[in-house]
Amino acid sequence: MFSLLERQIRRHLGDPATLPAQWRDFLAAVDQAYEQADRDRSMIEHSLDLMSQELTERNRDLLRELSEKQKTEAALQFEKNEQSVLIDKLEAAHNQLLQAEKMASIGQLAAGVAHEINNPIGYVQSNIGSLEDYLGGLFRILDAYAAAEAEMPADQPAGAELKRLKAELDLAFLRQDIPQLMNESKEGISRVRKIVQDLKDFSHADSSQEWKWADLHQGLESTLNVVHNEIKYKAEVVKEYGELPQVECLPSELNQVFLNLLVNAAHAIPDGERGKITLKSGCDEERVWVEIADTGSGIAPENLKRIFDPFFTTKPVGRGTGLGLSLSYGIVNKHGGRIEVASEPGRGTTFRIVLPRRQDHEAKTNASQGGL
Amino acid sequence: MKRRVLLVDDDDAVLQALRRLLRRLPCAYGVISYELEIEMFTAPSAALARAREREFDAIVCDYRMPEMDGIEFLKRARTLRPDAVPMLISGGGDRDAVERAFAEVGIFRFIAKPWDDATLVSALAESLNFRDLMLEQRLEKREPDRQ
Numbered sequence: 454m455f456s457l458l459e460r461q462i463r464r465h466l467g468d469p470a471t472l473p474a475q476w477r478d479f480l481a482a483v484d485q486a487y488e489q490a491d492r493d494r495s496m497i498e499h500s501l502d503l504m505s506q507e508l509t510e511r512n513r514d515l516l517r518e519l520s521e522k523q524k525t526e527a528a529l530q531f532e533k534n535e536q537s538v539l540i541d542k543l544e545a546a547h548n549q550l551l552q553a554e555k556m557a558s559i560g561q562l563a564a565g566v567a568h569e570i571n572n573p574i575g576y577v578q579s580n581i582g583s584l585e586d587y588l589g590g591l592f593r594i595l596d597a598y599a600a601a602e603a604e605m606p607a608d609q610p611a612g613a614e615l616k617r618l619k620a621e622l623d624l625a626f627l628r629q630d631i632p633q634l635m636n637e638s639k640e641g642i643s644r645v646r647k648i649v650q651d652l653k654d655f656s657h658a659d660s661s662q663e664w665k666w667a668d669l670h671q672g673l674e675s676t677l678n679v680v681h682n683e684i685k686y687k688a689e690v691v692k693e694y695g696e697l698p699q700v701e702c703l704p705s706e707l708n709q710v711f712l713n714l715l716v717n718a719a720h721a722i723p724d725g726e727r728g729k730i731t732l733k734s735g736c737d738e739e740r741v742w743v744e745i746a747d748t749g750s751g752i753a754p755e756n757l758k759r760i761f762d763p764f765f766t767t768k769p770v771g772r773g774t775g776l777g778l779s780l781s782y783g784i785v786n787k788h789g790g791r792i793e794v795a796s797e798p799g800r801g802t803t804f805r806i807v808l809p810r811r812q813d814h815e816a817k818t819n820a821s822q823g824g825l
Numbered sequence: 826m827k828r829r830v831l832l833v834d835d836d837d838a839v840l841q842a843l844r845r846l847l848r849r850l851p852c853a854y855g856v857i858s859y860e861l862e863i864e865m866f867t868a869p870s871a872a873l874a875r876a877r878e879r880e881f882d883a884i885v886c887d888y889r890m891p892e893m894d895g896i897e898f899l900k901r902a903r904t905l906r907p908d909a910v911p912m913l914i915s916g917g918g919d920r921d922a923v924e925r926a927f928a929e930v931g932i933f934r935f936i937a938k939p940w941d942d943a944t945l946v947s948a949l950a951e952s953l954n955f956r957d958l959m960l961e962q963r964l965e966k967r968e969p970d971r972q
Contacts, residue, residue, distance in 0.1 A: 568889070568916035575939035576842035582942050583845035646939055 454480075455487040567649045574649065578642045585635050592628070648678060664812055667704040669697055669743055673732060676711040684719045688728040688747065695735035701811045706784045713777035714745045714804050720768060721749025721802060728801075736810070740790075744805045751798035760794065789813065828852075828953055829879070832865045833872045833886035833898060834914070840865040843885075846942050847949075854950035869898040876902050881909045883953055888915035888922050896922065899930040910956040912949065914938060 454469065462469050462480070472480070605612050619625075677690065684690060715730065722728035728748040735742055752760060759765045761782045778792075785792050790808035830847070834840050844863060852859040864881075866872035869892045876884070884902050888895035899911040913926045914936045926932045933955045934948040 571916040571938040572836050572839060576836070576838045578939055579842040579846050579942055583842070583849055586849050 455484050455491070458484050458487050570645070570649050574642060574646050578639075578646070581635065581638055581642060585639075588631060588635070595624075650675075663703075664701055664814070665704055666699040666701055667707075669700055669702075669707065669741065669808075670694055670734065672704055672708045673711050673734075673743065676708045676715060680712060680715050680719070683716055684730065687719045687722045687726075688730045691729060691731045693731060693733045695733065697734050697736055697741055698810060700741050700808060702788055702808065703784070706787070707808075710781040710784050710806065711743075711745070713781045714806075717777060717804075718745055718747035718749065718802070721747050721751070723750055740807055740809055742805055742807045744803060746801060746803035748801040751800055751802055752794070752796040753798055757794065757796060761792075826860075827862045828859045828882040830861050830863050830949070831872060831876060831881045831884045831886075831902075831909070832863060833867075833869055833884070833890070833895075834865075835867050835887060835890040835892075837867050839887070840867065843945075846946065850942060850946045852946055852950045852953070854947070854954040857950075857954060859950060859953050869893050872898070873901055873905065876905045876909075881906055882956060883912060883949060884909045885912040885914065885949065888913055888926075894922070896926050896930055899926070899932070903930065908956065908960065910952045912936065912952050914940065914945075 458480070459469060462472070466472060469480070602612065602615055677684075718730045730748075731744075731746045733744040733746070756765075756767060761778050765779075782792055785806055785808070788808050789812065790806060793805040793807065794802065795805075796802040832840055832843055834843075844865060847861055847863060852861055864875060866875065869886070869890055872886075884899065884906070886895045886898050886902075890898070893901075895913050895915065899913065902909065903911065911930050911932045912934055913923070913930070913932050915922060916938045923935050926935060933952045936945050936948055
C-alpha cells in the first residue's frame, strides 16, 4: 500500500488490517489513484528536471557563443588597428617613394636645365667679353674724335651739333657708367654660371660615385647656394671655418648630408623668428669635423634617440619625410664617420659630422668579401 | 699661313660669339700665332658637305645637335679630312660623351660650356700645334724611305 495512504488510515481509522473487508476495494482504488498521482508527479518532476538541464546547457552554449563572438570582435578590432597602422606605414613609404622620385627627377631636371642654360651662358659671357673689347675700341675712337674736335674752329656748325649731342646723351655719364654696367653684367653672368654649376654638383647626374679628395668647405658653400632660399628668411648664416685638409670622400653624397642638416636647421627655427646657423669645422691628425648649429626649437629628449630612424619626423605633413637624417646617417657611416648630436629644447641643436681624412679601402674590400 | 677652322653648333648665337671671340683674342701657342679663317655651320650635314669640298685644319663642334651628335659628326668629318684636328665643345655633365670623344675620335682637347674665352682659344691653338707636330712627324718618317 502507498505509504502516505497507510499513514493516513492508521491515524484516522486504525490498523489497515482491521478495517472491514467491504472497504478493501475502495482502499485499493484509492491506493492505485495515489500511486498513479505519484507516478505522474515524479514524471513531471523528471521532465522539469530535464527541461532545467536543457535550459542550463542552452544557457551555457549561449554564454560560450557570446564570449566567442566577443573574442572574434576583439580580434577583428585588433586586426583593424593593425591594418590602419599598416596603412599609415604604407602611406609613409609611398610618400617616401614619391619624395625619392621627386628628388631624382629634380636632379635630372637640374642636369638637363644646366645643360641647356650652359649654351646661352657661354655665348652671353663670351659676347660680354667681345662687347667690352669693342667698347674699348669705340672709346679710343671717341677720344680721337674729341682731340680732333678740340682742333676744330669754334664757328664750325658741326662743332655746335657735337656739343648739343654730347649734352643730350650725357657722354660723360655714359663713359663712367658703361664700364660699371659691363662689370655688373659680368658679375651677373658669373653668378648664373655658379648657380648652374652648384645645381650640377648637387644633382648626382655628374657623379659616378667615386672616392675623391675634396674640400668640404667647397661642398658646404655650394650646398649653401642651393638652399639659400630656404634659409635666407629664417636665419643668418655664420661661418667659423677652421683649417680643413682635403678629405677622401664621396663629395656629392656629403653635399646631400650638408643639405639635410642645413634644411633641418632652418626648419627648426620657429616661423616668424630669425635665428642663427653657425658652421664650424676643424681637424686633428686622423679626422676632420664639420658642425652645423642652429638656434631653433631643439629636439625633445625622448625624440633624440629616434631622429636617425627612417620615417621618424616631427615636422608637419609635407615638410619632412623622416628620411633626411637616416640617409645622412647612412652616408656618413659609409665614410667610416659618425654624426653626433647635442640638443637643448628651446635653445637649439648642434650636429657634428666627424669623418676620417682618408678611407681604408682595403678594409672595406675585405669586409665586403667577408660578407659574401 | 692662314689656318682654316670649321665651327659647327646648332645654336647660331654660339657660333656668332665664337666668331667674335676668335677675331678678338690671338690664337697663339708659345711664340706661334695662328691666323684663322673661319667657316660656320648650324647643320652638321651642311658642314660635312663643305668639308668634302675643301681642306680644314681644325674642326670644332658641339656635342648635342639634333641631326647627329658631335662624336658622330667628327667621325664622319675624319673620313673626309683625316688631317684636321678635332675639338669638342659640350654643355657638360656628359662624362660618357667626353670619354667616347677622346677614345673614338681622338680629340686632343675638350671644352665644357660655358667656356672660358682664353681657355677655348688656347685649346684651339694647342690643337693646331699638335696637328703641326703630327704632320711633321709623318714627314720625318717618310724621309728615310726616300733616301
